[in-house]
């Protein structure tokens with residue numbers, strides 16, 4: 502990175518710190534020619550690899566768009582969609598990979614969407630997993646029921662009324 506003052510090509514890092522919860526690094530640099538200081542910032546670019554092999558930068562807006570379609574007519578507002586997209590991005594970034602296949606973005610959406618709205622989840626899952634038969638839906642719904650029951654068990658643990 503060239504010095505913005507004298508265009509010298511070499512600089513020394515005098516300080517570096519993580520910002521945005523470790524998703525970016527800011528470095529304070531000192532030009533080895535003129536001695537002036539400047540700041541650079543590095544952010545990890547998260548690339549989504551589409552089925553065609555084309556890569557594009559991960560976008561929360563695209564997540565929101567994809568999920569919004571599944572949420573039509575459901576009581577899900579824009580704030581909830583934004584939060585979901587943020588959770589999706591965080592979970593993908595937490596995996597620490599620079600590139601992710603687009604179907605894994607879909608996979609990362611399923612969990613938070615299921616918590617948000619089960620009908621929207623089923624719609625999204627039916628497209629994402631290419632459901633082709635009623636049996637696909639039946640299996641998904643029975644898994645969903647099981648997951649909801651498990652969640653209820655966790656929430657209600659301690660009452661000792663079940664699992665006899």
Ligand SMILES: [Zn+2]
Nearest residue numbers: 504507532535
């Ligand atoms: Zn300089």
